[in-house]
Amino acid sequence: MQLTFIMPMYWILDVSGEEEYNEVEVWAVSEEGERVIIKDEFYPEFFIRSGNFEEDVKIIRTLKGVKDVEVVERTFRGRPVKLIRVTTANVRLEDVADEVRKKCNHILDVFQDDVRFSNQYVFKKNIIPSSWTLLDTEKAGYLNGYNLLKLNRLCSIEFEKTVFPELRVLAFDAFFYSLKGSPDPEHSPIISISVMTSENGLMNFSGDEKTLIKSFLDFVKKFDPDVIVGFNSNRKIIPFLVERSRKLGLTFNIGRLDGEPRGSVYGHQSIRGRLNIDLYDLVEESPEIKLETLEEFSQFMNLPIKYDTIEEYELAELWSKDKTRVIEYLGQRVKGIFEIYKLVDEYIFSLSQLTCMPSDYVMAASTGFRVENYLSKLAVERGEVIPSRKEVVHISYPGGIVRSPTPGLHKNIVVLDFRSMYPSLMIKYNISFDTIDPEGPISIPNSTIRFSEREGFLPHALKRLLEERKRIRERLNMLPRDSPERIVLDARQKAVKVISNAIYGYTGWAGARWYTREIAEVTAALGRETILKAMGKAEELKLKIVYGDTDSIFIKEDDRIKELVNWIEDVLGLEVKVDKVYRTVLFTEAKKKYAGLKDDGFIEIVGLEAIRGDWSEVAKIAQREVVEAILKMGVDEGVRVARKHIDNLLNQRVPLKQLIIWKQITKSIEEYEATAPHVEVAKKLIEEGWRIKPGDKVGYIIVKGAGRLYTRVKPYFKVESDEIDWNYYIEKQVLPVCLRILEVFGIKESDLKPSKDLTAFFQ
DNA sequence: TATAGGCACGAAGCCAGCGTTGT
DNA sequence: ACAACGCTGGCTTCGTGCCT
Numbered sequence A: 001m002q003l004t005f006i007m008p009m010y011w012i013l014d015v016s017g018e019e020e021y022n023e024v025e026v027w028a029v030s031e032e033g034e035r036v037i038i039k040d041e042f043y044p045e046f047f048i049r050s051g052n053f054e055e056d057v058k059i060i061r062t063l064k065g066v067k068d069v070e071v072v073e074r075t076f077r078g079r080p081v082k083l084i085r086v087t088t089a090n091v092r093l094e095d096v097a098d099e100v101r102k103k104c105n106h107i108l109d110v111f112q113d114d115v116r117f118s119n120q121y122v123f124k125k126n127i128i129p130s131s132w133t134l135l136d137t138e139k140a141g142y143l144n145g146y147n148l149l150k151l152n153r154l155c156s157i158e159f160e161k162t163v164f165p166e167l168r169v170l171a172f173d174a175f176f177y178s179l180k181g182s183p184d185p186e187h188s189p190i191i192s193i194s195v196m197t198s199e200n201g202l203m204n205f206s207g208d209e210k211t212l213i214k215s216f217l218d219f220v221k222k223f224d225p226d227v228i229v230g231f232n233s234n235r236k237i238i239p240f241l242v243e244r245s246r247k248l249g250l251t252f253n254i255g256r257l258d259g260e261p262r263g264s265v266y267g268h269q270s271i272r273g274r275l276n277i278d279l280y281d282l283v284e285e286s287p288e289i290k291l292e293t294l295e296e297f298s299q300f301m302n303l304p305i306k307y308d309t310i311e312e313y314e315l316a317e318l319w320s321k322d323k324t325r326v327i328e329y330l331g332q333r334v335k336g337i338f339e340i341y342k343l344v345d346e347y348i349f350s351l352s353q354l355t356c357m358p359s360d361y362v363m364a365a366s367t368g369f370r371v372e373n374y375l376s377k378l379a380v381e382r383g384e385v386i387p388s389r390k391e392v393v394h395i396s397y398p399g400g401i402v403r404s405p406t407p408g409l410h411k412n413i414v415v416l417d418f419r420s421m422y423p424s425l426m427i428k429y430n431i432s433f434d435t436i437d438p439e440g441p442i443s444i445p446n447s448t449i450r451f452s453e454r455e456g457f458l459p460h461a462l463k464r465l466l467e468e469r470k471r472i473r474e475r476l477n478m479l480p481r482d483s484p485e486r487i488v489l490d491a492r493q494k495a496v497k498v499i500s501n502a503i504y505g506y507t508g509w510a511g512a513r514w515y516t517r518e519i520a521e522v523t524a525a526l527g528r529e530t531i532l533k534a535m536g537k538a539e540e541l542k543l544k545i546v547y548g549d550t551d552s553i554f555i556k557e558d559d560r561i562k563e564l565v566n567w568i569e570d571v572l573g574l575e576v577k578v579d580k581v582y583r584t585v586l587f588t589e590a591k592k593k594y595a596g597l598k599d600d601g602f603i604e605i606v607g608l609e610a611i612r613g614d615w616s617e618v619a620k621i622a623q624r625e626v627v628e629a630i631l632k633m634g635v636d637e638g639v640r641v642a643r644k645h646i647d648n649l650l651n652q653r654v655p656l657k658q659l660i661i662w663k664q665i666t667k668s669i670e671e672y673e674a675t676a677p678h679v680e681v682a683k684k685l686i687e688e689g690w691r692i693k694p695g696d697k698v699g700y701i702i703v704k705g706a707g708r709l710y711t712r713v714k715p716y717f718k719v720e721s722d723e724i725d726w727n728y729y730i731e732k733q734v735l736p737v738c739l740r741i742l743e744v745f746g747i748k749e750s751d752l753k754p755s756k757d758l759t760a761f762f763q
Numbered sequence B: 001t002a003t004a005g006g007c008a009c010g011a012a013g014c015c016a017g018c019g020t021t022g023t
Numbered sequence C: 001a002c003a004a005c006g007c008t009g010g011c012t013t014c015g016t017g018c019c020t
Helices: A053-061 A093-103 A117-125 A209-223 A233-247 A280-284 A294-300 A312-321 A323-355 A359-364 A367-382 A421-428 A457-477 A484-507 A517-540 A561-572 A617-632 A635-650 A677-687 A726-745
Strands: A009-018 A023-030 A035-041 A045-050 A066-076 A079-088 A107-111 A132-143 A146-157 A169-176 A190-197 A201-206 A227-230 A275-278 A408-418 A545-549 A552-556 A576-587 A594-598 A603-606 A661-664 A697-702 A713-715
Touching: A009 A035, A009 A117, A023 A117, A035 A132, A045 A053, A045 A066, A045 A093, A053 A066, A053 A079, A053 A093, A079 A093, A093 A107, A117 A367, A169 A233, A169 A323, A190 A209, A190 A233, A190 A323, A201 A209, A201 A323, A209 A233, A227 A233, A227 A323, A233 A275, A233 A280, A275 A280, A275 A359, A280 A294, A280 A359, A294 A323, A312 A323, A323 A359, A323 A367, A323 A484, A367 A457, A367 A484, A408 A517, A408 A561, A421 A457, A421 A484, A421 A517, A457 A484, A484 A517, A517 A545, A517 A552, A517 A561, A545 A576, A561 A576, A576 A617, A576 A726, A594 A617, A603 A617, A617 A635, A617 A726, A635 A726, A661 A677, A677 A697, A677 A713, A697 A726
Parallel strands: A035 A146, A169 A227, A227 A275
Antiparallel strands: A009 A023, A009 A132, A023 A035, A045 A079, A045 A107, A066 A079, A132 A146, A169 A190, A190 A201, A408 A552, A408 A576, A545 A552, A576 A594, A594 A603, A661 A697, A697 A713
């Protein structure tokens, strides 16, 4: 019988635990806004497939740390299996698993010994982080001023309550003092820490270092934030503050219980009882943000924050000269961090709910692990055992088809897009690791692989995601534009899309627990078939195809497009939509590069140098203007614009900042086989005390001189204007990118460069 | 603690061919 | 006369960052 008394509802902030003590620690916020710790007992488990159950069970029972042993039924990749379930107590799971591997003689497989304690708990108890949950608890005392509760029973998750609670948010950032090179906690003091909260506004801590740290920590304690948000806090700021505090004999305890932040999985710094969110993680997954700076991120989010940017190399010097300006800039940064956070929190919590990862972890985790967590949760729900992570060799397979574009200008081009092509194909053909069946009724054109009819794990996951997205969007469309619920729902549908779009790629990822190359391969093959069939039909209908890539077709506007769309939906059984219409679109000979003019006058540039992060600003601006001129006015205007930019360089009228070329260091310096300009710059910087790790970007300028390019590069902040090799920027930057566009219209290099007869050039 | 493959394009690296230079 | 040297052009490989 269902009890009807009112049970308190909590929003799950964070789940963590101590495996050795079988103690789970859940931090939550009640509906009334009280912050509580909820403790629960939990015994993690792993599974063994054995060749001799009787004997192995006997041995396992004698092992230290084994609480319970039972033979259970599960499925593994869809097939029923009998497994030994080992429940452990007072030990680390992996230690018991290692012992089992050593002592038992008939082990065929071990499962789930590598699934983290808190994950096991969340999956098994069906707890959804960042969501409202009815909990049956009893009071068990106080801890550091927080009500400590003991969990009796988890009741139910309140899916209907979508709006998140009011959390206390603290944005922060810090500057360190280093005259030369990157700061290091051993020698570089903390200059200043700034914080911003909605209640207290902007605050700054400067002055004596020890006092500064103490007052910052005091403030954190007093304000008691649920969320601490920074930019580059996981990899840089927090580890630095922890180390530096230690050096000064202090403990950087910013958690709700005593202790320092702990380095955790995915490079995340775990702060007890609080969510530690690093916005840099979001920058990394937003390809639109090239330089990955906070300034660029703010701009990308359309925030009207003005930054008086100070770069790292000039910070120390400026600090001695003008402290106010440095503190001012730090304040601008913190404000930016705070404002950005307010725009992305719904998305973060949605991803957290979906993947069942606490929100700070889900931010730090990459796409593959988010997908994997989502699938793992589903697996436990379905009695499917989670495979271990194995090291395998990956052989790549053919992917999508790209059609060569018809070069030139095209008027009125319709872009037809398949809706979620790969997910749809996986659903349509029931493609999954657990449905591969040589005798199965579902055959794949041009392939020997076959699938069974019983709904597979991945199609099930995908259907759930697609239905969820549809449901959310239906609800969303009924709500007023700016309503909080609508914003939450919109964030949620985006999160769902991210996960469902990544499932195909996940199956082809060698690091995945459910890595199944055949699945990815056959899905890609079906994708190729689909687009080829669609293009064939388009041609049959006498439609003019201009270009196509993987799941999109660019077609000259025509009434028969409707017919094509219907045919694709009826015959191929897949959804297509008109994604956009270009009034004019420009193609060169190259694939994956074009520029289109939309009806509203907006110019969309795809793939061209103008949007790449590894070209100088001057070249990017020049190309963008040439493209715009051609699309809006004509080729002559394009030529004029290109000449103007070349002329600017000839007369050295371009600001140094526009000459910087930024390139990423993608691996450790020793691993580079070839000598490259950006690597040489990195080497120089390292010699001078800068720390450069993979993922960092170096900015350089080409200076005058002879020989290889890598002998003529300098870090941008060391270049004097009389050293600049202006000719390089003409010949190797502006000219090639402009010519790439103008060549399509028969313009040659000589048409852009000043001839001996100057009157002809400046006409 | 890397979702996948396809593609363009610059610079380096290598080699053959050829002219110049020094002995 | 001829080896040593250096330049040039053609081709391949490395490296980055984009597209769907």
